[in-house]
Amino acid sequence: MTAESGGKRRVLRAIVVGLALALWFSPVPEGIVPAAWRLFALFLSAIVSVVIGAFPILTASVLALAAAVLTGVLAPAKAYSGFANGTILLIVVAFLVARAVVKCGLGERLGQAVVSLFGRSTLGLGYSVFLVDGVIAPAFPSNTARSGVLYPLVLSVAEAAGAGPGEGQHPRLGRFLMFSGIASLTVSSALWFTAMAANPLGAEIARGHGLNIGFGTWLAASSVPTLAAMALLPLLLYKVISPEVRTTPEAPRAARRALEAMGPLRAQEKIVAATFVGMVVLWGAAATLHIDSTAIAFLGLGVLLTTGVLTLGDIAKEGDVLATFIWFAVLFTLSAELNALGFMGYLGERLAGALGGASPLVAGLILVVAYVLLHYLFVSQTAHLLALFGVFLDVGSKLGVRLAPLAFLLLFATNFFSANTPQGSSANLLFAGSGYLSQGDLYRLGALTTAFNLGVYLVVGAPWLLLLSR
C-alpha cells in the first residue's frame, strides 16, 4: 500500500468513527427507544465504512458486533443468534457443496457440452454462456463461486475464437463474450432461489413481513420476466458491441475435442451430479413434505464427504466461507434486531411521509428505481439488501403498494443491479479483470444492462407478479 492510500484510508476511518460517535451521542429522535438509535449508529457506520472503503465488511461487522454487546445495546444471546439461523447455515453449507462441482470437473464438462451444441455463431456463443450459467445456477448459492466456473469457460471460448484484448485480436468479440458473463450472472441469479446468497436471506426478511417465499414460489415469480431478459440480453449486447466476427464454426469442434479429452463421465462427477439432482429435488419438495432445507444441504455435504468427492483438505481451503459466515450472521442479526427494536418501522414512516400522496403504483415504481440506483453506493449485493430491503418493504406497505410483487421486484433487483458498476458484485471481478473490458466499457455496458433489466422486470415482471398475487 502506498503512503497516500494509507493516509486516505485513515481519513476514511476517522470519518466513519466520527459518524458513529456523532450519531451515538446525538439526541434520540422522538418515537424510538435509545437502544434502537444506538444500534442504528453502529449499523449505519458499519455499512458506510464498507461503502466508502474504510473497512472491509468482515472488520466492520466484527467491530460493530463487539461494540453492540460490550455497550449493552444487544444481549449476547440475541447478538449471536444469526449464527444459528437456518437460512444462513444453508448458505454456508451450500458454499462448501458448490466446491465439489468445480473440483470434480462437472461444471466445465457441462459448459463444453453446451458450447458444442450451440456455439456455431458469436451470438450462439453468447446465448450458450447464459444457458450454461442458468442451468448450473440453482446448485450455486454463491454467484461469485459460479463466476469461477463460468469465467474459465468464457475465456477458453474467447481464445478458441481468436479473440484477445489487443489490436487485430477481435477485441469486440472478446468484449461481447466477457460482458455476457457479467450480464448472465445478473439474470441467472434472479431466476433461482438458491442461485445467489442474498436470495434466501431476502426471503427470510420478507418472512418478517408476512410473505412466504420458497424455492417453488420464487421460480414461479421469476420465470417469466427472467426468461424474457435472458432471451433478449444477448441480442442487445450483440447489437451494441457489434463483434467483428459473427460466425465461429471452430468453437463447437474445440468443445467436442475438450469433451473427448475428458473421456466419459468419471465416478466423482456422477456422484456430484446425483447429489445435486437429489438436493434440488428435495429443496423443491421441502415445503410440501415439511422437511428442512438446511438439513438437506447438510445431508448433501455429508454424502460428498463420505464418498470422498470433498475431503477435509478441500474444506481447509474454505476460510473465505468462514469469513462470509461471520459477517453475514452479524449484519443479518444487527439488521433483524434493528427491525425488532422498531427502527425500520420508524424509518419507513418517515420515508412514507416524504412519498405521501403518491399513488401505490407510482410509489412502488419510485421505490424499485430508487433501490436500483442506490446500488451505485454499495459494493456488496447482500449488504445493500440487508440495509434497505426491509425498509423499502415497510415504506411500500405504508403507501398501500401490494407487498408480494414489490418484494419480488426488489429481490430480483438485488440480483440484476450487480452489473451497475464493476465492483457492484464480487461475481464481476474475474470478468472485469480479464483485460477484455475497459473501465469505460464496464460502466457503460453495466448501466445499459441494468436499465434494460429494470425495464424488462417492470414491464413484463410487474404485471406477471400482480397476476400471480391475485
Place this chain on the structure above:
Amino acid sequence: MTAESGGKRRVLRAIVVGLALALWFSPVPEGIVPAAWRLFALFLSAIVSVVIGAFPILTASVLALAAAVLTGVLAPAKAYSGFANGTILLIVVAFLVARAVVKCGLGERLGQAVVSLFGRSTLGLGYSVFLVDGVIAPAFPSNTARSGVLYPLVLSVAEAAGAGPGEGQHPRLGRFLMFSGIASLTVSSALWFTAMAANPLGAEIARGHGLNIGFGTWLAASSVPTLAAMALLPLLLYKVISPEVRTTPEAPRAARRALEAMGPLRAQEKIVAATFVGMVVLWGAAATLHIDSTAIAFLGLGVLLTTGVLTLGDIAKEGDVLATFIWFAVLFTLSAELNALGFMGYLGERLAGALGGASPLVAGLILVVAYVLLHYLFVSQTAHLLALFGVFLDVGSKLGVRLAPLAFLLLFATNFFSANTPQGSSANLLFAGSGYLSQGDLYRLGALTTAFNLGVYLVVGAPWLLLLSR
C-alpha cells in the same frame, strides 16, 4: 489409499451403519422417551465411527445432524442452536486471533528469549519448553495451534544442540526435547481456562450441573496441581529418557543470535502483544465487570483486522476453523439435547447402580481413573468430553461425590489424557511425526506421563480442590 485400506474402511462404515440401525430399531428401554433413544443411536454411532476411524469427525457430525433433523428427532431450531453458542463462538474467534501470534513472529521471539535465559543445560531446555508453553497458553484456545508455535522452537533447539533421530546424533536428547513438547501441552492446557478448546466447553456443560467455572475460578483450581506437575514432569522425563548430552552451553547463544537477527520488536508484534494482554485482562475481569467473553474475542479480532496484522487473506486460509466450528457445534448440540431429553440422567442412574455401595471417595476415584483410561478409545479430547463428561458428573452426583472437585479433576484429565496415545490429541501430531520418537516411545512415554499426571492431580489436586470447595 490402497485397496486394502479402502476395503477395511468399507467394513468399518458398514459396522457403524449397522450399529446405528440396530440401536434405532431396538426396543426403547423403559424410562426414556423414543426421541432420546434415537438421538443416542445417532450420537453413539457418530462417536464410534470417529473412534474406529470409519468417518472423520466432520463427516460423522454432519450426517448425524442431517439424520436427526430429517427424521424429526430434533427440531431444526434446536439442532442448529450450537452455532450461536457464545462459548463455541469464543473458540472460533480465538482460533483466528491465535493466528496473529504465529504470523507476526511474536511466538518465536518469546520462545527464543526463554531459551536464551534458561537453556544452558538439557534439563533447563526441557523446563524452558514447559515455561514457554505455559506462558503463551492462555492466548491459545487451540492446543493444536499452540503446538504449531512450540514445535518449530523445539526443533530448532534440538538441532542447535546437535540432536537428530539417527545414529551418533544424540537420539535420546532429541527424544527428551520432543516428548517434552507433548508432555508440556498436557499441563499447559490444564492450567488455563482458555488454553484448550474443550475447557470452556466443559465449563458450559458443568454450568448445566450448577457449577459456575470461569477464567479465575479455573486458574485457582488448576494452579496448585498443575504447577506441581510442571515442576516434576521435565525431571521425570529427564531421568527416564536419560539424554546423552546434559549441558548445552551453545543453546542460549544460538537463541541470542536468533533474537539479534530478529531485531527490535516490530510494530505488528507490539500490536499483537498489546491486544493479547488486553484480551487476557478483560477475560480475567469479565465475570466481575459483567462483560461477555465472546464479545471481547470479537473485539480483539476486530483490532487485529483493523491494524492489518490479520488480513482477509489470512482468514481465507482458516477453512479448518470452519470445519471445527461445524463439528463442535453439532456434537455439542447433540450432546446437550441428549441431556435435555433425559438420556444422560438415565445412563447416569444405570452406571450409579453398578457403582452402588462404593463410598463417595472411592466412587470419585474410580470415575476419574475410568475417564482417563477410556481415552485410549478416543482420537479427540473434545469428543471424549462431549460424550462422557456430563454422564460422569451425573453418576458422581448420584453417588454423593462432591461435584466441584470431581468436575475439575475430570476437566484437568480431559487435558492430560491427551498423551495416552500419539493420536490422543491432534496437538501431538507434529512432535509424533518429527522422526525423533518411535511408536513404542510414544505409547510408553505417553502412558508414563499420563500415569504420573493422574497421580499428581489425585494426590496434590484432590485435597486442594476439596479445600477450595469447602
